[in-house]
Amino acid sequence: MCIVYDIQNLVKTYPGQASPANKHITLQIQQGEIFGILGDNGAGKTTLVRQMVNLQASTAGRILLFGQDIRRNMFHVPLHVGYMPQQSQALNNLTVSEALFFTAHLRGMSRAQASKERDRLLQLWQIEDLRNAYSPRLSGGQKRLLRLAVTAAGSPKVLILDEPTNDLDPQRRNLVWNVLRQINEEYGTTIIFITHDAIEAEKIIQRVGIMSAGELVAVGRPSDLKRSIDRKMRLEIFFPPERPPHLPVHLSYHQSQPGRWLILLDREEALTTLDTLHIDHLDDFRLYSATLEDIYLHYVSQ
Numbered sequence: 097m098c099i100v101y102d103i104q105n106l107v108k109t110y111p112g113q114a115s116p117a118n119k120h121i122t123l124q125i126q127q128g129e130i131f132g133i134l135g136d137n138g139a140g141k142t143t144l145v146r147q148m149v150n151l152q153a154s155t156a157g158r159i160l161l162f163g164q165d166i167r168r169n170m171f172h173v174p175l176h177v178g179y180m181p182q183q184s185q186a187l188n189n190l191t192v193s194e195a196l197f198f199t200a201h202l203r204g205m206s207r208a209q210a211s212k213e214r215d216r217l218l219q220l221w222q223i224e225d226l227r228n229a230y231s232p233r234l235s236g237g238q239k240r241l242l243r244l245a246v247t248a249a250g251s252p253k254v255l256i257l258d259e260p261t262n263d264l265d266p267q268r269r270n271l272v273w274n275v276l277r278q279i280n281e282e283y284g285t286t287i288i289f290i291t292h293d294a295i296e297a298e299k300i301i302q303r304v305g306i307m308s309a310g311e312l313v314a315v316g317r318p319s320d321l322k323r324s325i326d327r328k329m330r331l332e333i334f335f336p337p338e339r340p341p342h343l344p345v346h347l348s349y350h351q352s353q354p355g356r357w358l359i360l361l362d363r364e365e366a367l368t369t370l371d372t373l374h375i376d377h378l379d380d381f382r383l384y385s386a387t388l389e390d391i392y393l394h395y396v397s398q
């Protein structure tokens with residue numbers, strides 16, 4: 097299988113920063129993969145993808161895209177990669193329809209092909225009713241869908257998306273994951289994205305890279321990484337914040353919000369722990385096997 101990205105020993109230190117934003121990142125991404133990048137705030141994810149699209153010079157290391165060093169030819173990345181940054185003002189004063197048409201046209205399609213591409217994208221991303229709306233007047237979520245559609249215009253071989261589901265309601269987040277999977281299946285597009293939605297992204301992620309403090313601390317298929325915490329169950333409990341339950345002393349919890357704890361347990365002790373906690377004193381509880389979010393918490397907390 098063809099290697100799309102070959103990232104070798106990459107380091108980025110911003111001027112004036114004591115520690116590097118990322119260090120010694122070595123990673124290969126294969127053609128047709130859906131690769132997710134997870135990590136806490138400031139872990140170096142955006143810096144890494146900006147290096148991958150040649151918008152950020154690296155301090156050391158190199159990046160090959162389809163076997164060619166991305167710094168040798170400034171057109172190499174734009175020719176193959178559609179990139180959606182976290183924030184962008186780039187849609188100017190165009191209507192939704194114009195933004196899609198001109199992007200497809202600029203990417204080499206004839207006017208007739210670009211019109212067809214515009215209609216296909218309007219339908220695929222379910223934004224047909226916005227076709228004549230001016231992009232600056234769209235809501236945050238509508239803009240996000242338009243930016244995703246613009247990034248995918250002309251079907252580039254690789255999509256790199258920095259938090260594709262930010263600003264979206266649950267229904268549209270679902271739409272995004274489904275459309276990305278569809279694009280990957282139909283065109284064999286390699287899709288690389290950063291997300292904080294570990295649980296939802298698990299639906300489509302084939303391989304994941306977990307970043308912590310500038311380092312890539314784990315890379316693998318979610319099912320393989322799960323083996324490292326395989327014997328663990330995830331117990332989520334909900335309780336009145338002013339009356340926290342008494343947890344057996346050998347267990348620790350992660351509090352995602354007041355009155356909600358996440359506890360990783362050995363399978364064997366799940367039922368006894370629930371007994372100790374007195375279920376009737378809890379507002380609610382959920383017990384399930386490890387998710388991608390647990391893998392992430394496991395590696396980031398190490």
Ligand SMILES: Nc1ncnc2c1ncn2[C@@H]1O[C@H](COP(=O)(O)OP(=O)(O)OP(=O)(O)O)[C@@H](O)[C@H]1O
Pocket residue numbers: 110111113117135136137138139140141142143144
């Ligand atoms: N232009 C810059 N100049 C100086 N430091 C920067 C710059 N951009 C990012 N950094 C620093 O580099 C580190 C990594 O930032 P980066 O944006 O890559 O993290 P991230 O994982 O994408 O975070 P988030 O999830 O919050 O978006 C942080 O410490 C950040 O403060």
